[in-house]
Amino acid sequence: MKYLAILLTALLSTFVNAATSPSCPGEEGYFYTNDRNTRNPSQGGFVSHDADISDNIWLGRNAAICGFSTVSNGARITGRAVICGDALVKGRKARVTGHAKVCGDARVDGSKNEVVLTGHYETFTGLYSSGTFTAKKKIKQQSxxxxxxxxxxxxxxxxxxxxxxxxxxxxxxxxxxxxxxxxxxxxxxxxxxxxxxxxxxxxxxxxxxxxxxxxxxxxxxxxxxxxxxxxxxxxxxxxxxxxxxxxxxxxxxxxxxxxxxxxxxxxxxxxxxxxxxxxxxxxxxxxxxxxxxxxxxxxxxxxx
Known part of the structure; x- marks a missing residue:
């Protein structure tokens, strides 16, 4: 019953009332369901209708996939991370978490090696295929x-x-x-x-x-x-x-x-x-x- 209820909620949010998220301003979409084909599905974060995702990713409840971005092959997007623009995140060893943001034409490939983007790290270009990338929150300096x-x-x-x-x-x-x-x-x-x-x-x-x-x-x-x-x-x-x-x-x-x-x-x-x-x-x-x-x-x- 729990499985059917979550699937029904996902279908309704997708086809009846388009969802929105402040993480993807001006975009409509739906809320992803993690492990939808198992006995223990769980609600995930927001996905824009224009984004391209596969069924085997993991999307945290407060994370979001916006724009025309692509997330596939078991990648994990958790915390309050945002994927946007034309960015690509793929591979079971790829993880974007914390308040990290992957946008523009940036590529995160965790097909072979573990690659983690965390903290307040932001990227809009380049290829990330191994290692950990982090940054502290940027504090706006007043004039x-x-x-x-x-x-x-x-x-x-x-x-x-x-x-x-x-x-x-x-x-x-x-x-x-x-x-x-x-x-x-x-x-x-x-x-x-x-x-x-x-x-x-x-x-x-x-x-x-x-x-x-x-x-x-x-x-x-x-x-x-x-x-x-x-x-x-x-x-x-x-x-x-x-x-x-x-x-x-x-x-x-x-x-x-x-x-x-x-x-x-x-x-x-x-x-x-x-x-x-x-x-x-x-x-x-x-x-x-x-x-x-x-x-x-x-x-x-x-x-x-």
Whole structure:
């Protein structure tokens, strides 16, 4: 019964609903059945309708045979290996496993000697008839500009909060959001950062808010110094509530110039130019702050 059920499943997947696989994008096919002529058949991996295979191969459940490739004469394709293009893999001593990829017009011939392609090995040409071929996963190297853009994206989504503490209660004092962008096509490390600060307080279960403040400055990532994450001075042990913080400012004694726009108690806007004591970022969640700290550190390193 098990044999008949697996055969029926294979037939249905082949003729009724064409299967697809992310390993072979844009291709339709079916799922191979290993040992289909025995009492213990088992489901194998994806095979494209255009591929040419023989009944005596072994195809692992997560492996795939794509394109116009050919796999025959007892070859074994296991792990998450992919055969594609016009590649050929044949012979009982041929094995492609791991995350290996055999594509293009590459030839793997295990008719006489054992030949294994494993790890993250990829080939698109040549003949492989003996030996073991392996490679580590290729890690994509980010460009300096990508590191900077990754930090800008993160801080533009970041919100910072600060609290005041009275006896056994805490009150929300300010909440800040940020807008940052690159402003010099000749120097991607030059940044304009604006902190949008809104004063808030929690009263009778409702959040009251009043005058906004905009703090804007222009600086170069090459010139800033980043301080480590620490527990804020607003530390309240009673309910185990901690605020985490880190800051950054310019190296040495250079002041960080900022343009401050704020509302007075009457609602009128005032503009002022000030020397800032750096930018301070707060969060209840240390992990959020750690991620931002890492991204800023990488952006600064990319600029030096």
């Amino acid at each position: 300096n500009d990508e590191y900077i853009k990754e930090f800008l994206s993160a801080i533009n989504k970041f919100s910072s909060v600060a609290y005041t503490f009275t006896e056994k209660t805490r009150k929300l004092k300010t909440a800040s959001s940020y807008e940052a962008y690159q402003d010099n096509i000749k120097d991607s490390c030059e940044i304009v950062l604006t902190e949008i600060r809104k004063n808030k307080a929690l009263r009778d279960g409702r959040v009251a808010s009043w005058p906004k403040k905009f703090i804007k400055s222009r600086f170069n990532l090459r010139d800033i110094y980043i301080y480590n994450i620490s527990v804020s001075g607003n530390h309240f042990d009673y309910d185990k509530f901690d605020m985490y913080q880190f800051s950054f400012d310019l190296k040495g004694d250079k002041p960080l110039e900022g343009f401050v726009k704020k509302q007075d108690p009457d609602g009128a806007w005032q503009n002022d130019k000030k020397h800032l004591k750096g930018y301070w970022l707060f969060s209840e969640k240390k992990s959020r702050l750690q991620k931002l700290h890492v991204l800023l550190s990488k952006a600064v390193k990319a600029c030096n």
